[in-house]
Amino acid sequence: METLISVARAQEILASYPFKWATEEIGLEHAQGRILARDILALCNDPPFDNSSIDGWAVQLSDLPESRIEIGTIFAGDQPITKSLNPTEIYRIMTGAPIPLGADALVMVEDGIQGLPRQDYIRRKGENISLGEVALSTGDLVTSSSCALAATIGHKSLPVRSKLRIAIIPTGDELTELGKPLEPGRIYDSNSIALSALIRKAGAEPIIIKPVLDSEESLHKTLDYCAEEVDLILTSGGVSMGEKDLIRSSLIERNAAIFWKVLMRPGGPPIFGHWNGTPIFGLPGNPVSSQTVFHLLIVPWISHPDIFHRRVIVKMEEGLRGAGNRLCLRRIQITSSESGLVGRALTHQGSGNVRSMVLNDALTLIPPNTNIEPGEHVNALWLIA
Ligand code: AMP
Ligand code: MG
Numbered sequence: 001m002e003t004l005i006s007v008a009r010a011q012e013i014l015a016s017y018p019f020k021w022a023t024e025e026i027g028l029e030h031a032q033g034r035i036l037a038r039d040i041l042a043l044c045n046d047p048p049f050d051n052s053s054i055d056g057w058a059v060q061l062s063d064l065p066e067s068r069i070e071i072g073t074i075f076a077g078d079q080p081i082t083k084s085l086n087p088t089e090i091y092r093i094m095t096g097a098p099i100p101l102g103a104d105a106l107v108m109v110e111d112g113i114q115g116l117p118r119q120d121y122i123r124r125k126g127e128n129i130s131l132g133e134v135a136l137s138t139g140d141l142v143t144s145s146s147c148a149l150a151a152t153i154g155h156k157s158l159p160v161r162s163k164l165r166i167a168i169i170p171t172g173d174e175l176t177e178l179g180k181p182l183e184p185g186r187i188y189d190s191n192s193i194a195l196s197a198l199i200r201k202a203g204a205e206p207i208i209i210k211p212v213l214d215s216e217e218s219l220h221k222t223l224d225y226c227a228e229e230v231d232l233i234l235t236s237g238g239v240s241m242g243e244k245d246l247i248r249s250s251l252i253e254r255n256a257a258i259f260w261k262v263l264m265r266p267g268g269p270p271i272f273g274h275w276n277g278t279p280i281f282g283l284p285g286n287p288v289s290s291q292t293v294f295h296l297l298i299v300p301w302i303s304h305p306d307i308f309h310r311r312v313i314v315k316m317e318e319g320l321r322g323a324g325n326r327l328c329l330r331r332i333q334i335t336s337s338e339s340g341l342v343g344r345a346l347t348h349q350g351s352g353n354v355r356s357m358v359l360n361d362a363l364t365l366i367p368p369n370t371n372i373e374p375g376e377h378v379n380a381l382w383l384i385a
Contacts, residue, residue, distance in 0.1 A: 024161075031157070177210060317375075334382055
């Protein structure tokens with residue numbers, strides 16, 4: 001087992017345990033947010049034929065404007081005209097209509113019938129993408145624009161990675177299910193909610209398990225069950241040095257831990273290993289820690305970072321203390337101003353303060369052994385809501 005490793009090393013280890021994604025074909029209207037399982041080739045040219053980008057006239061560049069004679073009108077959807085134009089003949093033409101044979105320039109309706117002819121108003125066959133060209137690549141995030149491109153080049157559906165099934169196991173004697181009264185000493189289980197939303201956003205399917213007590217018997221029973229059912233087990237809580245931190249102790253005792261503790265704050269004690277052959281990732285219980293670890297380590301492993309954040313450089317209004325030899329993820333709010341992006345740390349930064357993830361919208365990436373002075377720049381992940 002490796003321990004006290006850098007974020008980069010943890011990401012590298014996780015990447016060396018890839019999932020066996022199945023592929024499913026999904027209609028374009030439902031494909032947004034999924035990850036492409038294969039390269040997508042153009043099944044036709046875009047545009048499929050030379051056509052007009054304006055409303056105007058189709059003419060010949062070499063004609064005499066005063067002698068132009070309009071001999072008909074071509075609309076979008078009309079069959080291409082294949083009888084070549086005589087020198088004085090022109091067609092009235094609408095946007096999207098095919099260019100008639102012999103025409104090599106267009107005049108804008110706004111310029112009048114004797115206006116200046118221009119060749120760049122013609123949208124040429126295949127100028128955007130040509131038949132057989134790779135339009136989208138394996139591993140790409142499917143966006144609304146890529147769905148539109150796929151439709152343009154003749155696809156009705158796309159091959160995407162099938163959704164991973166991910167169990168969420170909240171652990172802790174203090175956890176209360178939502179909707180039940182809060183007894184003294186108890187708290188509501190909020191991590192399951194955050195994690196299920198994050199897992200859905202990642203394009204996977206969350207399976208929320210009821211909170212598990214801090215007893216080896218109930219924990220192991222739940223892990224045995226989940227290991228049979230899912231592609232990945234995510235647990236929350238029980239990974240640090242407490243006497244009832246049973247995820248940590250169980251994995252280490254079984255010799256099933258691959259790494260434990262990452263040099264980041266918040267989120268230091270995550271543990272990664274396997275349970276009966278199924279990968280298991282133990283997230284810290286503190287709500288902010290569990291979310292930050294998800295963003296930094298789970299997202300690049302199971303999903304696509306573009307869904308979750310943009311990496312930006314921000315000028316900090318106030319100074320920020322780093323976290324010693326750890327990567328420091330302070331929560332900041334970013335505003336866009338004329339002089340660029342400006343960051344402010346608005347709230348109390350405790351890793352138990354889930355509100356800090358609501359009032360702020362970014363995580364700093366302050367390198368180890370660094371403090372940020374007021375007015376200095378810092379790298380940050382600007383989270384996409
Ligand atoms: P642990 O990692 O189990 O020591 O938990 C660290 C802190 O996170 C404790 O204050 C827990 O009460 C809290 N915590 C653990 N699990 C959850 C959860 N599912 N939802 C909200 N807070 C939690
Ligand atoms: Mg606990």
